[in-house]
Amino acid sequence: MHDFEISVAHLLRGSERASDVVLQGNIPGLFVTSSRILDDAVIRVDGRVEAVGEGLLVSLEVHAEYVGECVRCLGEMHGELAGRSRELFIEGEDTEEHYGFRGETLDLRAAVSDLCVLGLPPVPLCREDCKGLCQYCGADLNEGPCGCTDDSGDPRWAALDQL
Numbered sequence: 573m574h575d576f577e578i579s580v581a582h583l584l585r586g587s588e589r590a591s592d593v594v595l596q597g598n599i600p601g602l603f604v605t606s607s608r609i610l611d612d613a614v615i616r617v618d619g620r621v622e623a624v625g626e627g628l629l630v631s632l633e634v635h636a637e638y639v640g641e642c643v644r645c646l647g648e649m650h651g652e653l654a655g656r657s658r659e660l661f662i663e664g665e666d667t668e669e670h671y672g673f674r675g676e677t678l679d680l681r682a683a684v685s686d687l688c689v690l691g692l693p694p695v696p697l698c699r700e701d702c703k704g705l706c707q708y709c710g711a712d713l714n715e716g717p718c719g720c721t722d723d724s725g726d727p728r729w730a731a732l733d734q735l
């Protein structure tokens with residue numbers, strides 16, 4: 573069994589109605605355009621699995637650190653994502669509506685992956701008020717003013733003015 577597989581034999585046989593799960597592990601290759609979870613970052617999962625008429629109802633909460641590239645200043649930034657969901661698992665194959673499972677083992681890896689990807693910011697900012705890069709000279713404006721002003725306009729024109 574890998575990090576995100578759990579035995580549900582006791583739930584399927586009816587000896588218990590629900591059980592809590594606490595898991596952690598790595599899932600390589602989770603990313604969106606400008607942010608990603610590093611392959612060796614620990615993904616933590618708290619969940620509860622309940623036997624219901626059709627199958628198993630799983631409540632999941634995930635937490636993981638991610639690395640992003642700020643869309644304004646292009647600097648590297650770090651954050652923590654959190655996500656929650658409730659998913660129905662029904663014996664058999666995965667379908668569009670629910671996840672599947674086989675035998676007495678529930679594999680939460682796909683559900684955890686999906687939740688992590690949903691929680692990654694597609695447009696990360698290193699901070700809410702990131703000033704970004706100067707559109708004229710490319711300086712990082714978080715480090716202070718660069719000397720260009722909006723009135724000076726394009727520095728290529730300013731250079732021509734001096735001729």
Ligand SMILES: [Zn+2]
Pocket residue numbers: 642643644645646647697698699702703704
């Ligand atoms: Zn930034």
Ligand SMILES: [Zn+2]
Pocket residue numbers: 706707708709710711718719720
């Ligand atoms: Zn500038």
